[in-house]
Amino acid sequence: MVQQRVEFLYLTQQDVIDCGATNMAMIMHKIEKLFSLQDKGETIVPDKVALRWGDADSEAKTGRINAMPGYIGGDVNIAGIKWIASKPMNPLLRNMPRASALTILNDVETGFPLAVMDGTIISAMRTGAATGVAAAYLARKNSKTLCLIGAGTQNHTQMIAVKTAIPSIQRIHVFDISTERVNAFIEKAKEEAPDAEIRGYQSASEALKGADIIVSATTTVKPIVKAEWVEPGTFISNVGNYEYEFDVVRKAHKIVTDDWDAVIHRGIQTVPQNGDSPFFSYAQGENSFP
Ligand SMILES: NC(=O)c1ccc[n+]([C@@H]2O[C@H](COP(=O)([O-])OP(=O)(O)OC[C@H]3O[C@@H](n4cnc5c(N)ncnc54)[C@H](O)[C@@H]3O)[C@@H](O)[C@H]2O)c1
Structure with missing residues (x-):
């Protein structure tokens, strides 16, 4: 049998941008379609594999690399994998982003690779877009104030997505433990959301005042937001x-996830005050989710 040459596209970060990866409205449209296909059972999302240098507790320092395979059916009909590294000390020690990713796409019939591409921007954009789609359906339509907890990479795309979904947003409050990061965030955010009033805060409770929408994207391992700081009717994207x-979780009227099994798979949770985690109980089949 003749061994065929394997040829595939290699797309740099600039190629990916040139293909429209920074067009938030377009990405939100695609993510909404993806959620719809997922709802119809036309996706396959196996559990992610986490490569760690230590246990879950040391991950905040030593980081991880996740392998995240998936298949999208319908008229998309493509398989692929995101190989995404998280090194939380990168911004502090190296002035580099925490996350970096590669994406590989495969032809479903032959299994052959079709493309290898930078996945860093795609990952940040799709994460923002998921919040944007959720906000479009679940947040108050006349929301005016967005509070961002965390002034890192993710909250830029989160902010752009929320502004795309809810154009009535006028004020953006930003809180982070690092004032330096808040200031740098605001500089960039002024270009990304020029019509909004953007202010930095020294405390989460101050930043949360008047928030219609809260998005949190930090690397904290301890809770930051108290339930009494969250007004009824607020949309939160965790x-x-x-x-x-x-x-905060107990107070929620509605809890929505893109994929519950994926959420509980790696024990991602908010920290309950009594030390028990209903998320883990659910995973063990007891379904004690409040
Ligand atoms: N849900 C998803 O699909 C998804 C996708 C991508 C990233 N993430 C998560 O989003 C988080 C943020 O990612 P990023 O790339 O923006 O990281 P980043 O390192 O760029 O930013 C994190 C920010 O959190 C701040 N921070 C840490 N502890 C804090 C505290 N106690 N109070 C206030 N601020 C604090 C840091 O100062 C930093 O500015 C990570 O935990 C990442 O794993 C989730």
């Missing part, structure tokens, strides 16, 4: 891990 004390 992009990071541990930003909310568990009473």
